[in-house]
Structures are given as structure tokens and as C-alpha cells.
Amino acid sequence: MGVLEGKTALVTGGSRGIGRAVSIRLARDGALVAVHYGHNAVAAKETVEAIRAAGGRAFAIRAELGVPGDAQALWAAYEAHPESTEEVDILVNNAGAAAFAGIEDTDEEAYDKAHALNAKAPFFIIKHGLARLRDGGRIVNVTGTPALALPAILATITAKGAVNALTVSLAAQLAPRGITVNSVGPGIIETDLNAGWLADPAARAHAASRSVFHRVGTAEEVADVVGFLASADSRWVTGQHLDATGGLQLALL
Incomplete structure (x- = not known):
């Protein structure tokens, strides 16, 4: 029996990249996984089919994040699906995107867009999900690493930092319910979203040099960390x- 047998998980941005790896990992551990996607229905279907082919349980739900009313739409889509359960045990806020621009090139519209998806959406998904989250549950936020200087995606990393702060305060607030709240900061990860620039040998070599292991990370390696945080361990x-x-960070010293 898997360590998450009898549990239900919702993974935002669960159809591709890190989210897909997280969805597969949680399903492998026994959870019923709601695979959220925003636009790519084909990727969501492939993820669900991969989980089911391996003997797991999953279903896909769609809601565009980063727009007004997105959190309510997400939970409405979840509740409307015939395979959903009344309560959720694990919520993984993974959906996000990077806006590549420094402070000089970031206008208010770009800033607001980055925060709407990367900070506001997780905040309200949690807010509207608290009544559905079972006592003893888990919230895992996939964010960014606070110690890193990333001026090329400044608006995005600012938004991610807001969710790191949210994580700490929510952990204190939800402790009486036995709910843990933690965040995970991936490094440079091999995903389809990074495939374009990592295809350049020089860019890949530079990315690999940033890690003390001298390679690019995999989505599965991040998913394993999320899997630990989702478990009783x-x-x-x-x-x-x-x-x-x-x-x-160690490679920069």
C-alpha cells in the first residue's frame, strides 16, 4: 500500500514539467490526483493516462489562473468533476511562469500579471480551499529560492518571495488543524519550458556549472521533495x- 493511499491531492499546473512529475509521484504513492491545467488539454490528458497506465488514479480539471475569479473557478471545476472527493488532503501550488525582464523593462502591467499568477492565485486558491482541506493535510508551494539574486526575472521572483512569506505565516495559522505548510525552491530544471534555451550547448554548460553537481536538475528530483512534504514523514x-x-548557492561561493 502506498504512503498516500486513501488521500486526495490537487496539483496546479499539474500537466507539464515539475507539475507533471509531482502528479505522477503522488499518484504512485497512492493518492487520487486532480491534475489541473490552464490551456494544454492534450498534456493534461497524457499525464492522466500515464498515471492510469501505471495503476494510479487521476483526473484533469481546467481553470485559467492569473485572472479575476481564478481560485473560485478552480474549485468549481474540481467540485464539478465526478471523480472528485468532498475533501482534499494535499494541495500543491505549482502553477507559475517567469516573466523575463529586469526592473528597467518591467511596466505595471507586466508586474501585475506576474503577481496575479505567481502570488495572488496561490493565496486565493488556499483561501477558498481551506474549508475543503482535511485536518492533518499538506500544503506545498513550489516557489523560488530566497537566497538567489535573479534580476532577469525580478517581478516573478518578487511574487515567488511573497508566497514564501505566505508559507511561514500560514504554517503558524493552520498548525492547530495539524496542517503543514512548506515551500520548495527548484533550481534549473530540465523541462519542456526550458528546453529551448537548454538546447544551446553553451547555455546548458553554464546552467550545469551553477550546481555543485555540475548538471541540470530533473523534474522528478523536485517531485521527490514534494512527495516527502506530502507524506506523513x-x-x-x-x-x-x-x-x-x-x-x-554553494556553487556561487
Whole structure:
């Protein structure tokens, strides 16, 4: 029996990249996984089919995030699906996107867009999900690593930092219910979203050099960290940020 047998998980942005790996990992551990997607229905279907082919349970739900009313739409889509359960045990806020621009090139519209998806959406998804989240549950936020200087995606990393702060305060607030709240910061990860620039040998070599392991990370490696935080093994860990960058800060020393 898997460690998450009888549990239900909702993974935002669960159809591709890190989210897909997280969805597959949680399903492998026994959870029923709601795979959220925003636009790519084909990717969501493939993820669900991969989970089912491996003997797991999953279903896909669609809601565009980063727009007004997105959190309510997400939970409405979840509740409307015939395979959904009344309560959720694990909520993984993974959906996000990077806006590549420094402070000089970031206008208010771009800033607001980055925060709407990367900070506001997780905040309200949690807010509207608290009544559905079972006592003893888990919230895992996939964010960014606070110690890193990333001026090329400044608006995005600012938004991610807001969710790291949210993680700490929510951990204190939800502790009486036995709910843990933690965040995970991936490093440079091999995903389809990074495939374009990582195809350049020079860019890949530079990315690999940022880690003390001298390689690019995999989505599965991040998913394994999320899997730990979703399990009972992490019951004494809350309000923490887990660095999953492959020692990226260490390589900069």
C-alpha cells in the first residue's frame, strides 16, 4: 500500500514539467490526483493516462489562473468533476511562469500579471480551499529560492518571495488543524519550458556549472521533495523552505 493511499491531492499546473512529475509521484504513492491545467488539454490528458497506465488514479480539471475569479473557478471545476472527493488532503501550488525582464523593462502591467499568477492565485486558491482541506493535510508551494539574486526575472521572483512569506505565516495559522505548510525552491530544471534555451550547448554548460553537481536538475528530483512534504514523514516539518536547487548557492561561493 502506498504512503498516500486513501488521500486526495490537487496539483496546479499539474500537466507539464515539475507539475507533471509531482502528479505522477503522488499518484504512485497512492493518492487520487486532480491534475489541473490552464490551456494544454492534450498534456493534461497524457499525464492522466500515464498515471492510469501505471495503476494510479487521476483526473484533469481546467481553470485559467492569473485572472479575476481564478481560485473560485478552480474549485468549481474540481467540485464539478465526478471523480472528485468532498475533501482534499494535499494541495500543491505549482502553477507559475517567469516573466523575463529586469526592473528597467518591467511596466505595471507586466508586474501585475506576474503577481496575479505567481502570488495572488496561490493565496486565493488556499483561501477558498481551506474549508475543503482535511485536518492533518499538506500544503506545498513550489516557489523560488530566497537566497538567489535573479534580476532577469525580478517581478516573478518578487511574487515567488511573497508566497514564501505566505508559507511561514500560514504554517503558524493552520498548525492547530495539524496542517503543514512548506515551500520548495527548484533550481534549473530540465523541462519542456526550458528546453529551448537548454538546447544551446553553451547555455546548458553554464546552467550545469551553477550546481555543485555540475548538471541540470530533473523534474522528478523536485517531485521527490514534494512527495516527502506530502507524506506523513514530514509531519514535524512546517513553515520551512526546502532548497531543491542542487546546491546552486554553494556553487556561487
